[in-house]
Amino acid sequence: DAGITQSPRYKITETGRQVTLMCHQTWSHSYMFWYRQDLGHGLRLIYYSAAADITDKGEVPDGYVVSRSKTENFPLTLESATRSQTSVYFCASSEYRAGPYNEQFFGPGTRLTVL
Amino acid sequence: KQEVTQIPAALSVPEGENLVLNCSFTDSAIYNLQWFRQDPGKGLTSLLLIQSSQREQTSGRLNASLDKSSGRSTLYIAASQPGDSATYLCAPLTQGGSEKLVFGKGTKLTVNP
Numbered sequence: 001d002a003g004i005t006q007s008p009r010y011k012i013t014e015t016g017r018q019v020t021l022m023c024h025q026t027w028s029h030s031y032m033f034w035y036r037q038d039l040g041h042g043l044r045l046i047y048y049s050a051a052a053d054i055t056d057k058g059e060v061p062d063g064y065v066v067s068r069s070k071t072e073n074f075p076l077t078l079e080s081a082t083r084s085q086t087s088v089y090f091c092a093s094s095e096y097r098a099g100p101y102n103e104q105f106f107g108p109g110t111r112l113t114v115l
Numbered sequence: 116k117q118e119v120t121q122i123p124a125a126l127s128v129p130e131g132e133n134l135v136l137n138c139s140f141t142d143s144a145i146y147n148l149q150w151f152r153q154d155p156g157k158g159l160t161s162l163l164l165i166q167s168s169q170r171e172q173t174s175g176r177l178n179a180s181l182d183k184s185s186g187r188s189t190l191y192i193a194a195s196q197p198g199d200s201a202t203y204l205c206a207p208l209t210q211g212g213s214e215k216l217v218f219g220k221g222t223k224l225t226v227n228p
Contacts, residue, residue: 102147
């Protein structure tokens with residue numbers, strides 16, 4: 001099963017709990033990204049990673065932690081979930097860092113509800 | 116800061132019609148621009164990637180154009196079908212440090228049989 005997979009696809013949690021969203025890609029792409037999608041805001045970048053053990057903040061990183069110990073995995077952790085983190089989360093990957101050939105491919109998303 | 120606008124926000128057309136979706140962006144220093152399709156409750160599917168040096172890119176009934184200097188891209192869909200109903204998103208890849216995609220809010224297309 002090639003491509004990007006995300007798990008779980010749906011998650012309901014309570015305020016204050018820790019939640020980890022998983023992302024796995026089979027292309028060995030160097031770059032991986034986490035976005036959140038909200039009505040009225042569109043897609044916004046949370047964190048990205050250039051390679052294993054290299055991560056950097058995006059537009060809305062507060063409240064999130066990422067790690068990347070293996071090229072194929074890029075988990076996103078909400079250390080203490082808040083209602084404002086209710087959203088749909090998408091993982092993406094690309095082969096190149098930048099330049100005209102950089103094309104990003106997206107996973108199916110995780111719908112997270114924080115009660 | 117790159118800002119992306121897509122007009123119209125929603126569009127409803129009868130089957131068979133040709134249509135154009137518009138995307139404008141404020142910073143012309145881009146590497147490329149991607150057009151995506153998103154079906155309800157689903158992820159994003161990359162439709163076309165048009166490089167900054169290109170003027171057009173075609174895939175089947177889809178044709179994307181790019182005028183980087185004026186900050187505009189259009190997605191042309193020929194002979195629309197009900198299966199084309201989805202939200203279409205454009206995202207330029209901006210140069211200059213963060214090299215990230217910035218998304219528009221999308222155009223929701225409904226093609227009526």
